[in-house]
Amino acid sequence: MIIGDRIRLLRESKELSQGDIEKRTGLLRCYISRVENGHTVPAIETLEKLARAMEVPLYQLFYDGEEPPAALPNLPKRKSADDIVWGSRGKEARVLGRFRRLLGRIDEGDRRLLLFMAQKMSSR
Secondary structure, three states: OHHHHHHHHHHHOOOOHHHHHHHOOOOHHHHHHHHOOOOOOOOOHHHHHHHHHHHOOHHOOOOOOOOOOOOOOOOOOOOOHHOOOOOHHHHHHHHHHHHHHHHHHHHHHHHHHHHHHHHHHHHO
């Protein structure tokens, strides 16, 4: 079964509209429609949002049974949020610490200008 068909089947079985899913996930209704019609392949984070919105475990988007499959593949463990956070250890932590010290020493006007420029650069 194609993932979009499975998502539509679960959504309709819960008697939810695409608009309801839009409100619960923040995803646009047109995007949900594209996923359900097979025009877009959602990322795993998007699938997690959809599963939460329909109040089903994530495995039900892939598996038709009521219980999780007995023989799960031997998948590597996902990193925890602490492992993913940039600046939490090593060289990144030293760079972040240096940024903190330097930003703490500049005056407020220069700090605002620097943050404004960083925002503009990141939005491109």
